[in-house]
Amino acid sequence: ALIRSIEGKAGRPRMKPPFIKVSGVFARPTCLNNVETLSLVPHLLLDDAGVYASCGSGESIGTKLISVAGNVNRPGVFEIPFGMTVREILYDLAGGIQHDRKIQLIQFGGASGKIADASILDTPYTYEDLRAAGVMVGSGGMLVIDERTSVLDFLRMNQEFFWEESCGQCTPCREGNLHIKIILDKMAAGTATREDIAIMIKIARVMSMSSLCGLGETAQNTLMSAMKVFPDLFDIGGARA
Ligand code: SF4
Known part of the structure; x- marks a missing residue:
């Protein structure tokens, strides 16, 4: 998406391959790293005393x-x-x-x-x-x-963010984020059923396996981890994750 923006096109991800190291900005081989990574390069090259490497563990x-x-x-x-x-x-x-x-x-x-x-x-x-x-x-x-914010309200807010941020290009992400949000809203209203929880889990799995880019692949990470950390929240009619 960033490369397409640099090229003056709509900032939407495209199918891979070709990978950007083969065909990136203006179809040239491209190395894309974030600023944090690049900022470390001089330290690594000049660190003869191993100060940088002495930090950290494992x-x-x-x-x-x-x-x-x-x-x-x-x-x-x-x-x-x-x-x-x-x-x-x-x-x-x-x-x-x-x-x-x-x-x-x-x-x-x-x-x-x-x-x-x-x-x-x-x-x-x-x-x-x-x-x-x-x-x-x-x-x-x-x-x-x-403690003032409920886990469910946090999940609804998070899912709404992804629903809004989805570029809409592929179906699993465009529809999946919307339907997860609808089911979370039903949970908040106290009207969600055991089947809703099962459908939500299925949608989340399909999104992670079949979305076109990282946004759709990971948009349900928070929800799925919440099911492990706060299982009682999803225990509607015996429908634990
Ligand atoms: S996963 Fe979402 S953000 Fe990524 S291309 Fe598909 S619709 Fe767009």
């Missing part, structure tokens, strides 16, 4: 830019060495939760990231530890939601 070497947002006292972007715990990030760097409220959930890795409850606080922030805890580093985002 598979997760070096530092990471993370963005902490939501109900924390000091939201912002922080560069951390891999291996800090989630608690250290939220309480030492981001100043703790506003008014010392309880954490309802934390979404990791951006809008399509998976969520966890407060039991994740003592997990080290590394690729492997977050993966083992059921979430992911993703874009480096951490969105903290406190």
Whole structure:
């Protein structure tokens, strides 16, 4: 989508192959990386003393830019060495939760990231530890939601975002986001049935397998992780995920 925008076309993803390393901007071979990745290159080339490599642990070497947002006292972007715990990030760097409220959930890795409850606080922030805890580093985002917001309202808001952001080019994403949103709204209204939950799970799986780009493939990550972390929410007529 970014390459098509650069070329002056509508910013919509296209089928692959050809992959952009073969045919990207104006059909030329293209290397596409985010600014964070490129900013590390000089440090790696000039780091004869291995200072950068001495940060971090296990598979997760070096530092990471993370963005902490939501109900924390000091939201912002922080560069951390891999291996800090989630608690250290939220309480030492981001100043703790506003008014010392309880954490309802934390979404990791951006809008399509998976969520966890407060039991994740003592997990080290590394690729492997977050993966083992059921979430992911993703874009480096951490969105903290406190006890005032219900999990269901958060999921509805998140799904509405993807419904609006879908470019509408392929059916699984265009229709799937809409229908998941409709079922979440029914849950909020207390009218969802066991069949609705089963259909929602099926839609989410079809979207992840058959959408054209990453948006549709991952738009249901948050919902599917919520089913694992908060199973009682989806236990309508015995329809647990
Ligand atoms: S998955 Fe969604 S955003 Fe991506 S091409 Fe299909 S409709 Fe567009």
